[in-house]
Amino acid sequence: MALPGRLPSKIYPTISGAKARPTPDAPLDAGQCRAYFKVMTVRAIIEVPDERLKTISTPVDAVTDDTRALMDDMVDTMYAANGIGLAAIQVGVSQRIVVMDISPSEEEVADGDASGDDAPSREDRYDLDGLEEEKLRYFVNPEITWVSDEMANYQEGCLSVPGFYDDVERPAQCRVKFLDYHGVEQEIDCDGLLATCIQHELDHLNGIVFLDHLSRLKRQMILKKIRKASRDAEVA
Numbered sequence: 107m108a109l110p111g112r113l114p115s116k117i118y119p120t121i122s123g124a125k126a127r128p129t130p131d132a133p134l135d136a137g138q139c140r141a142y143f144k145v146m147t148v149r150a151i152i153e154v155p156d157e158r159l160k161t162i163s164t165p166v167d168a169v170t171d172d173t174r175a176l177m178d179d180m181v182d183t184m185y186a187a188n189g190i191g192l193a194a195i196q197v198g199v200s201q202r203i204v205v206m207d208i209s210p211s212e213e214e215v216a217d218g219d220a221s222g223d224d225a226p227s228r229e230d231r232y233d234l235d236g237l238e239e240e241k242l243r244y245f246v247n248p249e250i251t252w253v254s255d256e257m258a259n260y261q262e263g264c265l266s267v268p269g270f271y272d273d274v275e276r277p278a279q280c281r282v283k284f285l286d287y288h289g290v291e292q293e294i295d296c297d298g299l300l301a302t303c304i305q306h307e308l309d310h311l312n313g314i315v316f317l318d319h320l321s322r323l324k325r326q327m328i329l330k331k332i333r334k335a336s337r338d339a340e341v342a
């Protein structure tokens with residue numbers, strides 16, 4: 107999933123390779139050292155109207171080192187595109203795997219700090235509910251086991267539908283059961299942006315993109331614009 111106002115990150119390169127060396131006058135902190143030595147693998151993200159996005163992904167038998175390597179690549183890919191969630195099918199792998207980080211980007215944190223005491227706190231803006239410590243989340247074989255009657259509206263975007271955002275109504279809260287990065291079964295209650303994002307990503311595992319929640323007219327209009335843009339890109 108993508109949020110309006112977030113552009114692809116300038117921090118991360120968009121092709122595979124090591125993270126850029128920090129400028130010599132900037133002091134290195136531990137995080138930068140780790141990032142510098144970690145080789146990133148950014149995979150290509152499939153975009154609509156690619157038929158592969160309609161695939162129903164298959165459950166993962168066991169969380170192995172291969173599964174974790176795929177999840178690591180998905181995380182690099184999600185951050186490089188400045189997304190907040192990514193399903194494996196979006197990089198062409200039809201396994202029931204999702205990665206997610208709904209915490210505010212560095213730019214959003216800086217904006218929040220700059221806007222003074224009257225500005226809503228990050229927690230309020232993102233409805234994080236104290237979940238910030240666990241920034242990065244991994245969901246293998248996620249299943250929604252409960253949804254609230256209460257509904258919520260969020261302006262959603264998608265890394266597979268770049269540049270388009272629209273309101274989607276979904277249950278405001280849900281409970282999700284899944285295997286974590288280590289293959290351990292977990293169950294969590296989700297609210298706010300987390301609830302919206304997990305439902306958006308679970309849709310991907312079932313071959314659904316957020317456009318399918320919009321009116322037929324809106325969906326066709328967006329798809330027409332995307333087809334035109336890709337035709338124009340071919341000509342250029």
Ligand SMILES: [Zn+2]
Binds near residue numbers: 107108263265306310
């Ligand atoms: Zn999406």
